[in-house]
Amino acid sequence: MEKLIEKGLLVIAYSSIAILFIITFFIFKEGLPFIFREGLGTILGGVEWRPTKGEFGILPMVVGSLLVTGGALVIGVPLGLSCAVFLVEFSKPKVRRILKPAIELLAGIPSVVYGFLGVILLVPLIRVHLGGPGLSLLAGSIILGIMILPTIISISIDVLEAVPQSYREGSIALGATTTQTVSMVVLKAARSGIVTAVILGMGRAIGETMAVIMVTGNAVAFPGSILDSIRTLTSNIGIELAYASGDHQEALFATGVVLFVMIMVLNLVASMTRKKRIR
């Protein structure tokens, strides 16, 4: 019996890893031949995306993905980090016990709901007060900035809590105020952990699809300002895969390969900084 359970669990464990490999293999199998045929340079460097005419440049979308992710970080990191600092260093433990789970609940809200809120509330606000179509890089950045908050806040809280209390005491005993202690000692000691939090938030932002499709307008072009419409790599796949076929479909898989590699690199960097911290 014992043996049987062990074997069963082994199979289950391996199959989940197998699924990961199958997905990876499939994306690359579908995408790589196309990349080799067209040339990585023409795909990554091309600015025109006209699948019906055989033009498959995804540069505007790479730029779109990077811009909207950068924008999300500009909004999400200062907010999230200040929130974590407040909860760990300034609030009463009771407040933290209530607020932390509440913030983590934010992560459980489906992205389509974020997108819906964006379309109903945010987009009209931008259109009326700032101009442009409203469906824009700015709207995408704000929605994504909010969506990465739970990731950044909850990891930052863990990291800040892991900073030894004795560091704080040592600093306070030298006559530092709480604010000085936080900015000069605690944040420095937690630096690599906070970098990890930011990179994981970034991974979430760059991979997000639904909310981004709903609020960014999806125009394939380089944005002239933050009020212009953009399309990301994820949106491109999400919008077109349903009806694409032949070369077009392969091009979308190639888009997937590019996205996959970008996210892999981010995760790699994240785990490297984490290992550094343990050492």
Add this chain to the structure above:
Amino acid sequence: MEKIRVKGFGFAYQGGSVALENINLSVMRNEILGIMGPAQSGKSTLLRCLNRMVDALPGTSRKGSITLDGADIFSGEIDPDDLRRRVGMVFDVPVPLPRSIYENVAYGPKLHGVRGRKKLDELVEFGLRSAILWDEVKDRLGTSALRLSGGQQQRLCIARTLALDPEVILLDEPCSGLDPISTLKIEEALSELKSKYTIIIVTNNTKQAARVSDKAAYFLMGELVEYGRTKQIFTVPRDRRTDDYISGRFG
């Protein structure tokens, strides 16, 4: 001249657990007071009251007063951050900040507005020399303080307290985790520092109290059992409990 006076002082932690009850003692300038006592006797609590490190704890209560140069430290006139500069503290476990040796010592002065490389260099050298650490680290001020040995780390903590030019230095079992040679070095540093500062040292080691202190106090369960000249306490203690403790018959 009287530097610190503790008068009718009592202190309780959250939930009303009494840590100190009706403590009366005074410390003269340029004097070392050694505080002895078993665990839970309230000696560390008293130290943490003297520079208001207890402020951060919720739900505490206190009675009586503590004065520094005649001014009540818990009154509104005294800013706790300024008090902690004047009354420096060294903890039982050395906790250098995760930075270079230089940065550790320069941290305090920088907090209090000292600018300029030259001035900071001087303060760092002064602190390290006073803590008898300078010769061992002068060629590697830029390396991480975490690479120092335990005894060196503790002297570094003393150095960074001294760089603030304090008036009083509180030491909470500063040698508890150190080997005899490191302990000796710290005791040497203390007897040199006495000429400039007022020092209060909490120690589990009665022999250490006998070696370094001018006056000694024996605490037991939050009560000040005996307080007087170190010589008198170690030769003719007035209270039997003190006698039991210093001669090792305690418990």
